Amino acid sequence: MAIAINGLSLGAIYALIALGYTMVYGIAKMLNFAHGDVIMVGAYIIYTMCTFTWNLGSMPIWLSSLISFVVAVAVCTILGIVIEKVAYKPLRGASPLAALITAIGVSYLLQGIAQLIWGADQRTISILDRLGTVSLGDVVIKWSAIITVVVGAIIMVCLVLFIKRTRTGRAMLAVSEDKGAAQMMGVNVNAIVSTTFAIGSGLATFASLFYLPITSVSPTLGAMPGIKAFAAAVIGGIGSIPGAMLGGVLLGVVEVVCNSISAVASYTTAIEFALLIIILLVRPIGLLGKKRRVKV
Amino acid sequence: MAEYLLETQDLGISFGGLKAVQHANIKIKKGQIYGMVGPNGAGKTTIFNMLTGVYLPTTGTFFLDGEELKGKTQEQINHKGIARTFQNIRLFSNMSVIRNVMVGLHNQPQYKCSFLTSTFRLPKHFRVEREMREHAREILRVFGLEEERNALACNLPYGQQRKLEIARALATNPKLILLDEPAAGMNPQETADLVRIVKKIRDEFDLTVLLIEHDMKFVSTICEELTVLNFGTVLIQGDTETCLNDPEVIKAYIGG
Numbered sequence: 403m404a405i406a407i408n409g410l411s412l413g414a415i416y417a418l419i420a421l422g423y424t425m426v427y428g429i430a431k432m433l434n435f436a437h438g439d440v441i442m443v444g445a446y447i448i449y450t451m452c453t454f455t456w457n458l459g460s461m462p463i464w465l466s467s468l469i470s471f472v473v474a475v476a477v478c479t480i481l482g483i484v485i486e487k488v489a490y491k492p493l494r495g496a497s498p499l500a501a502l503i504t505a506i507g508v509s510y511l512l513q514g515i516a517q518l519i520w521g522a523d524q525r526t527i528s529i530l531d532r533l534g535t536v537s538l539g540d541v542v543i544k545w546s547a548i549i550t551v552v553v554g555a556i557i558m559v560c561l562v563l564f565i566k567r568t569r570t571g572r573a574m575l576a577v578s579e580d581k582g583a584a585q586m587m588g589v590n591v592n593a594i595v596s597t598t599f600a601i602g603s604g605l606a607t608f609a610s611l612f613y614l615p616i617t618s619v620s621p622t623l624g625a626m627p628g629i630k631a632f633a634a635a636v637i638g639g640i641g642s643i644p645g646a647m648l649g650g651v652l653l654g655v656v657e658v659v660c661n662s663i664s665a666v667a668s669y670t671t672a673i674e675f676a677l678l679i680i681i682l683l684v685r686p687i688g689l690l691g692k693k694r695r696v697k698v
Numbered sequence: 699m700a701e702y703l704l705e706t707q708d709l710g711i712s713f714g715g716l717k718a719v720q721h722a723n724i725k726i727k728k729g730q731i732y733g734m735v736g737p738n739g740a741g742k743t744t745i746f747n748m749l750t751g752v753y754l755p756t757t758g759t760f761f762l763d764g765e766e767l768k769g770k771t772q773e774q775i776n777h778k779g780i781a782r783t784f785q786n787i788r789l790f791s792n793m794s795v796i797r798n799v800m801v802g803l804h805n806q807p808q809y810k811c812s813f814l815t816s817t818f819r820l821p822k823h824f825r826v827e828r829e830m831r832e833h834a835r836e837i838l839r840v841f842g843l844e845e846e847r848n849a850l851a852c853n854l855p856y857g858q859q860r861k862l863e864i865a866r867a868l869a870t871n872p873k874l875i876l877l878d879e880p881a882a883g884m885n886p887q888e889t890a891d892l893v894r895i896v897k898k899i900r901d902e903f904d905l906t907v908l909l910i911e912h913d914m915k916f917v918s919t920i921c922e923e924l925t926v927l928n929f930g931t932v933l934i935q936g937d938t939e940t941c942l943n944d945p946e947v948i949k950a951y952i953g954g
Binding site: 580582584585586589590692 | 750752771772773776777781782784788789790791792793797800801802804805809823826827830866867869870
């Protein structure tokens with residue numbers, strides 16, 4: 403039971419990050435390897451804002467934490483848009499490889515800046531952990547894990563509704579299908595790409611908040627969840643939104659289950675990536691990826 | 699109000715040393731159905747690409763309703779009133795038929811709906827969505843596609859996909875619609891139906907039509923005036939019958 407909840411909660415975190423990868427890939431046709439570092443920036447903003455506002459002591463802790471989180475979402479959303487405008491937009495016509503290398507560059511740039519501002523020390527902060535635990539019978543579950551699962555599920559439902567049922571969502575789908583045709587139907591492609599980066603980075607901030615209880619804040623915080631979420635997006639079928647969710651949850655559950663079995667615990671990461679390789683061997687387009695028919 | 703809805707002045711483009719189109723002067727009156735014909739590689743689609751902002755002309759310029767549109771982006775040109783279809787169909791193939799049309803409706807001012815309104819699903823969001831859906835159905839009705847509205851675009855038969863492309867372009871509320879080989883791959887019955895539809899949308903939606911077509915029977919039934927292109931230059935312009943019977947045109951086409 404505890405394993406199930408913890409697995410789902412880690413899975414929800416991976417899924418939220420994987421959504422950012424998959425949406426950006428679907429629309430801008432590029433792999434945004436700086437996505438993991440947006441999570442790191444989000445975590446630092448939450449950390450800084452929380453320690454600052456808690457020390458002021460003028461507000462109840464839940465309120466100042468909430469404000470800190472909202473600020474972090476806003477900062478990361480803007481950061482996402484700025485990264486796209488400054489680093490990726492000028493390369494939109496260039497080869498995909500150029501954009502990929504730039505993304506890796508942006509990733510290291512963000513890590514470097516974070517190290518300059520906050521130093522390389524690991525810091526810890528407990529926000530959701532303050533809520534403590536709940537015991538059902540003889541199992542003890544962290545509230546933070548339950549909140550992660552519930553909020554993660556709500557966000558994903560909202561996202562699917564947003565894409566299926568709103569004009570912006572429809573325009574996003576249209577751009578991902580055929581950018582040129584969408585443009586000629588009067589869709590503002592630049593605005594759609596910006597929106598996509600904004601949504602992806604906003605979701606990443608949620609991942610930061612949920613990730614804080616199980617990690618410490620450091621400039622390389624984003625690297626591991628970033629790469630795992632990318633694997634999750636690929637397992638699910640990159641470009642597919644339900645795929646990212648499925649892949650994320652799958653990877654999270656596998657990780658927690660492996661960690662709980664002492665015989666294989668030290669091989670967890672290896673097992674996860676072996677899973678990636680096996681799934682790709684059997685189904686190269688990922689679990690829910692769309693087959694692209696190539697016309698001859 | 700300008701005399702001509704579309705006027706190109708000395709429009710031309712070179713790719714490196716290749717002069718793909720030179721000195722194209724085309725004048726189309728409001729409400730006309732105007733044809734552009736010529737052998738493969740004559741520069742017809744290249745002209746469409748210049749008129750829609752895909753290519754920037756190297757010489758000359760063009761005006762829609764007296765307003766110069768050269769140098770504007772594809773999206774701006776669409777907002778100003780030029781919509782198009784594509785030679786090789788470019789529908790959003792994994793979206794339903796009605797959603798394809800709704801993407802076309804995307805930028806009509808009455809359907810503007812802020813990001814926040816949509817995110818928090820305020821009543822306005824539902825009203826706008828309902829109106830868009832209704833509007834899209836009306837457009838599909840004109841094309842006889844209303845029954846298929848929930849099918850995926852890629853599952854439609856070829857002829858209907860061509861019609862859906864026109865419907866989607868029409869949804870952007872253009873003044874001028876550019877049709878790139880609308881009858882290609884259609885059987886005689888579908889072509890006859892297309893003639894009826896093109897005339898109908900011209901009358902009902904107050905449109906002007908510029909089309910590229912190789913089917914000479916189609917061209918002679920529907921087009922009032924023609925421009926015949928060959929090797930990137932205008933061979934002859936004028937009313938359809940005169941153009942099609944011109945010895946130069948016959949020579950260019952048949953090579954006789």
